[in-house]
Amino acid sequence: DQQVKQNSPSLSVQEGRISILNCDYTNSMFDYFLWYKKYPAEGPTFLISISSIKDKNEDGRFTVFLNKSAKHLSLHIVPSQPGDSAVYFCAASDIGEYGNKLVFGAGTILRVKS
Amino acid sequence: EAQVTQNPRYLITVTGKKLTVTCSQNMNHEYMSWYRQDPGLGLRQIYYSMNVEVTDKGDVPEGYKVSRKEKRNFPLILESPSPNQTSLYFCASSAIEGYGYTFGSGTRLTVV
Numbered sequence: 001d002q003q004v005k006q007n008s009p010s011l012s013v014q015e016g017r018i019s020i021l022n023c024d025y026t027n028s029m030f031d032y033f034l035w036y037k038k039y040p041a042e043g044p045t046f047l048i049s050i051s052s053i054k055d056k057n058e059d060g061r062f063t064v065f066l067n068k069s070a071k072h073l074s075l076h077i078v079p080s081q082p083g084d085s086a087v088y089f090c091a092a093s094d095i096g097e098y099g100n101k102l103v104f105g106a107g108t109i110l111r112v113k114s
Numbered sequence: 115e116a117q118v119t120q121n122p123r124y125l126i127t128v129t130g131k132k133l134t135v136t137c138s139q140n141m142n143h144e145y146m147s148w149y150r151q152d153p154g155l156g157l158r159q160i161y162y163s164m165n166v167e168v169t170d171k172g173d174v175p176e177g178y179k180v181s182r183k184e185k186r187n188f189p190l191i192l193e194s195p196s197p198n199q200t201s202l203y204f205c206a207s208s209a210i211e212g213y214g215y216t217f218g219s220g221t222r223l224t225v226v
Binding site: 105 | 118147149154155156157158159162170172173204206214215216217218219220
């Protein structure tokens, strides 16, 4: 039973346009939501996060939107660049008794065409 | 340089032969975690730790053990590896609850 779902396995976008990556979750107790970016042969790198008490967070070209009523979040990349081509993982944080339990989605492969 | 170091990067082993994947971080982070990445399943948490001697199971702990005797180290132990543990493993650490983990570069394990 996947608590975090990324329903689009891949997305292709033209350079300079907006990339929108989507994520749905089922557990309303998640405290934080995060996006990670992963290049081949490397570990995931943290991109941006949002607290469950907020609905938007911006960092340069990256904006994350959270819709708690719909249990949905999205990552917007504007403008998209070829270097953004990577796998993007959505993750949700569940602060358990023993620490930070991070639940990941299956990932979306983003291809930015020049 | 702040980093999470995993060793080895690649490992091929036989069924039943005990192995340990080491993980070390130099950022004095309290939180550490192990994940495995499989196609179509994303990253699934195996075990996580809040601090020394405090660990708990993640979503897929069966067949794995961990220990946290020192703050910087969090080894992953496979007592009797099986082919279904063939996967890409990542260790990660974090200083702040709910915030971004820093991941290691990964260990590609093949069990034959």
